[in-house]
Amino acid sequence: MDTTQLDFGGKVVMLKPSFVLPSGDEGMTLATNTHNAVIVGVARALLGKGARRVLVAEHLTVLNARFSFAMVHVKEAVEGIDGVELCYLDEVPMVKAPIEEPFIPGYDIKFPRMLLDGTVDYLVTLPKMKTNSFSSVSLSIKNSFGLISKRDRLKYHGADLDKHLASLHLVRSPDLVIVDAVVAGEGQGPQQTTPVATGLLVAGTNCVAVDAVCCHLMGHDPATVPHVKLLHDRGLGPISLDDIPLQGKDLLESRRRAFTRPDLTLALSPRIRVFQGKDTCRGGCLAMLRSILDGYGMVNGWDSLGDMAIIIGKGVDVPERGLDGLKKRKTIVFGDCAKEYKDRGVFIGGCPPEYLRTATALALRARLGVTQAERTASVGAVLWTSLRHAFHEIFKV
Ligand code: SF4
Numbered sequence: 001m002d003t004t005q006l007d008f009g010g011k012v013v014m015l016k017p018s019f020v021l022p023s024g025d026e027g028m029t030l031a032t033n034t035h036n037a038v039i040v041g042v043a044r045a046l047l048g049k050g051a052r053r054v055l056v057a058e059h060l061t062v063l064n065a066r067f068s069f070a071m072v073h074v075k076e077a078v079e080g081i082d083g084v085e086l087c088y089l090d091e092v093p094m095v096k097a098p099i100e101e102p103f104i105p106g107y108d109i110k111f112p113r114m115l116l117d118g119t120v121d122y123l124v125t126l127p128k129m130k131t132n133s134f135s136s137v138s139l140s141i142k143n144s145f146g147l148i149s150k151r152d153r154l155k156y157h158g159a160d161l162d163k164h165l166a167s168l169h170l171v172r173s174p175d176l177v178i179v180d181a182v183v184a185g186e187g188q189g190p191q192q193t194t195p196v197a198t199g200l201l202v203a204g205t206n207c208v209a210v211d212a213v214c215c216h217l218m219g220h221d222p223a224t225v226p227h228v229k230l231l232h233d234r235g236l237g238p239i240s241l242d243d244i245p246l247q248g249k250d251l252l253e254s255r256r257r258a259f260t261r262p263d264l265t266l267a268l269s270p271r272i273r274v275f276q277g278k279d280t281c282r283g284g285c286l287a288m289l290r291s292i293l294d295g296y297g298m299v300n301g302w303d304s305l306g307d308m309a310i311i312i313g314k315g316v317d318v319p320e321r322g323l324d325g326l327k328k329r330k331t332i333v334f335g336d337c338a339k340e341y342k343d344r345g346v347f348i349g350g351c352p353p354e355y356l357r358t359a360t361a362l363a364l365r366a367r368l369g370v371t372q373a374e375r376t377a378s379v380g381a382v383l384w385t386s387l388r389h390a391f392h393e394i395f396k397v
Helices: 036-048 065-072 074-078 140-147 150-155 161-171 207-217 226-233 249-255 282-300 336-344 355-365 379-395
Strands: 012-017 053-058 084-088 094-096 110-112 122-126 128-132 136-138 176-188 192-204 272-276 308-312 331-334 346-348
Touching: 012 036, 012 140, 036 053, 036 074, 036 122, 036 176, 053 065, 065 074, 065 084, 065 379, 074 084, 122 140, 128 192, 136 140, 136 207, 140 161, 140 207, 140 226, 161 226, 161 282, 176 207, 176 282, 192 207, 192 249, 192 282, 207 226, 207 249, 282 308, 282 331, 282 355, 308 336, 331 336, 336 346, 346 355
Parallel strands: 012 053, 012 122, 053 084, 122 176, 128 176, 272 308, 308 331, 331 346
Antiparallel strands: 094 110, 128 136, 176 192
C-alpha cells in the first residue's frame, strides 16, 4: 500500500463506517456494522499522525442519522477522545455532484458539500466486509452509498444499481480504505448476515483493488461483481491479485473461504405462493423484499409467515384463481411493476419500495408483527433523535 501521498498532519479527516443495521444488540450487528473498536482505533491512529479533526460520518440508514449513531453507541465509544466529532450527514448541506461520464446518462445526485469544497481533506472509508443481497458484496465502493440521501440512493436502485454505485465512486473516491473483516458477514447481507471470523483488516488506497482483494478473501471472483468490474474496465484499479501489490498474501490465503452467497428465493415455504415477473430487479424489489422477510423467517422460521402470496416484478402474471383461499392482507403486491394487482392485496408501491415503508406495511397492514431488529429499537431513541433532527432541520442548530 502506497501511503506516501497521505499526510494527515493538521488535516480534517472524515471516517465513513457502516451502520446499516441501527440496532442496539451488538450480537446482531457484529457481522453487519463496522465495529466501534475499529472506528476508535483508526481515529486514534489518525490523531497520532497529527490529524486536526476526525469526523465520524454516516447518512440516515433506517431513520435519521442521529438514531443510528445512538443505537450503535458510537458516541460513547469516542467520548473523551479530543479531536473526534460526530457528523450526521442528513444534517449537512448537500450539493449537486459534478461528475464526468457517469455510467448512467443524466445521473443526478447530491453529495455532501464538505467533501467537495475542501472542508474535508481526506475521506477514509471503513466498510464491514459482507455479502449483500442487492449488490453481491458490500465493500468500499458500496460503502459510499451511505454518503448520500435515501432519496438519491433509491433513485437508481433497480436494474441500474451497480452503475449507480460505480457512478457515485466517480464523484469522490475515498483516499484510504480500511475494511473491517475481523468478523465479516456471509449469507443474507446486508442485515441478516452470519458471522465469519477472518481476524483481518484489509487496507489500501485504491478502492477497486481493495474490494477485489476482499472478494478473493470471500471466494468471489471480482470480475463477477458488476460495480467492481465497471470501474476496473474504466481503468480505475486492478482486480487481478497478480496486478495488486499485496503485503500479507500468505495470511490472506490462509483466511480465505467461500462465503455463502445471498439467497433471493421468495418461495421460502410451501405455504408461500410467489408470482414473480421474470425481469424482477435483483438490486431493487427482489432484494428489498427478501431482506425484510429474512427479518421474520430467519429468526422465527419460514412457517411463521403462514399462508401468503407475493406478487412482484416486471411482467408478472397472476392466474385468475391464483389467490383463491387467501385473505387480502395475506397477499403482498410489491413494487410499481406489480401495480395492476394493487387491489388484490397489500400494495407497497415504489421503484423499489422504500425500506421503512415496506417494514411498516408488513408489520401493520399484513400483520406480520415486528422483526427482532425492530424490537431492539429504543422508543426513547426514536422519539428523542427524531425531535433533535427536526429541531436541526428547522433552526439549523
Ligand atoms: S418496481 Fe419494477 S423496475 Fe422498479 S425495482 Fe421493482 S422490479 Fe425493478
